[in-house]
Amino acid sequence: xxxxxxxxxxxxxxxxxxxxxxxxxxxxxxxxxxxxxxxxxxxxxxxxxxxxxxxxxxxxxxxxxxxxxxxxxxxxxxxxxxxxxxxxxxxxxxxxxxxxxxxxxxxxxxxxxxxxxxxxxxxxxxxxxxxxxxxxxxxxxxxxxxxxxxxxxxxxxxxxxxxx
Amino acid sequence: xxxxxxxxxxxxxxxxxxxxxxxxxxxxxxxxxxxxxxxxxxxxxxxxxxxxxxxxxxxxxxxxxxxxxxxxxxxxxxxxx
Numbered sequence: 001x002x003x004x005x006x007x008x009x010x011x012x013x014x015x016x017x018x019x020x021x022x023x024x025x026x027x028x029x030x031x032x033x034x035x036x037x038x039x040x041x042x043x044x045x046x047x048x049x050x051x052x053x054x055x056x057x058x059x060x061x062x063x064x065x066x067x068x069x070x071x072x073x074x075x076x077x078x079x080x081x082x083x084x085x086x087x088x089x090x091x092x093x094x095x096x097x098x099x100x101x102x103x104x105x106x107x108x109x110x111x112x113x114x115x116x117x118x119x120x121x122x123x124x125x126x127x128x129x130x131x132x133x134x135x136x137x138x139x140x141x142x143x144x145x146x147x148x149x150x151x152x153x154x155x156x157x158x159x160x161x162x163x164x
Numbered sequence: 165x166x167x168x169x170x171x172x173x174x175x176x177x178x179x180x181x182x183x184x185x186x187x188x189x190x191x192x193x194x195x196x197x198x199x200x201x202x203x204x205x206x207x208x209x210x211x212x213x214x215x216x217x218x219x220x221x222x223x224x225x226x227x228x229x230x231x232x233x234x235x236x237x238x239x240x241x242x243x244x245x
Contacts, residue, residue, distance in 0.1 A: 009174055009184060017169040017189055017197060023177035047204070072215065149204040151169060160176075 001163060003032070008159040015040055015151035019158045020054075020144040026105050028162030033099040033143060035158045039086040041150030045118055045126055046086040048097055050079050051144045052110060058135030065128045079132040081145065082116020090120040094156065104140040109133060169194065 009019055024031070039046035051059075056078075063074040065083070084095035097116040104110065112132040118125050145158055168188045175183050189197065222243065229239045 006176060007174055007180075007183060009172055011172065012186070014170070016172045016186070017193075018171040019174070020171060021174045021176060023175050025176060041201075043208070074211065148207075149201045160174075 001029075003161050003163050004028075006160045006162055008157060011152045011154055011156040013154050015153050016156075017151050018144055018146040019152065019156075020142060021158075021160045022142045024104075024141050024143065024160070025162065026139060026141075028105070028164045029103065030163035031101040031104045031140065031143065032161040032163060033081070033097075033101075033145070033158060034161070035081065035097040035099075035145060035156070036094045037084050037097065037145075037156035037158070038094045038153045039084055039147045039150045040153050041086045041147065042088055043086045043149075044088045044120075044124075045083045046150060047076075047148035048081040048084050048095075048116070049146055049148055050081050050099055050114075051146070052079070052101070052134050052140050053136055053138060053142055054144060055134065055136050059132065061130055061132040063128050063130050065126065067124060067126055079112060079114075079134060080128075080130045081114045082130070083118055083126045083128050084116065084147075085118050085120055086150065089118075090122055093119045093121055095119055099143075101140060101143070106139070107137050109135045109137060110140065169197070 037048060059077060059079045061076040061078060061080045063080060065072050065074060081099045082097035084097065085093050095116060095118040097114065099112060099114040101110060101112050114130045115128065117127045170186050170188050173185045173187055226239050226243065
């Protein structure tokens, strides 16, 4: 079993509403997306979401969220990659996110897992892990990353890997 | 110079170096995005209210246990911090 980088993208000046990998090669077993990002919304944290095959339905997500001083859980009706820094926190700080999509070429519903940590060079940092599901049974040919509110700021990066 | 938000499309069927395209969002996509932002704010407020209600319930429970005679250490041992 190996891991191969398919593509890395860096967001340019002006930011971007979404990053979408399309025509994903179907010769792998699993997919992994690693993302370093920051959002432009006016909050401390923003939710980084992802969609498979551009589907906006049939998704569920359970989140376990820690702040360093408390832990909470959250359910969502969309797939969540993680929680990333946004405009109302230390400037020029970016959060790290990993999304894992096993058996992406299968003809059954897909399960996903993801984790993230925000960064603010401050006491507060958010960590989250997620279990997700998507009822779509088609092979995954595209993965779209987008903020729940706002844009990816310049220098956010996303890398897509295949596990074979 | 335009303020129209853009999306980055990475077409992996193309050779490396030719995969990335920057595409302005359509009016429909912008409207959908605006609606999602409104919903996101509502969700955020609901989460904050739920968290505040949870904290209030925890404090209420602690106060009632203290009124029954439990020490602060006993309440903490029972409920956590």
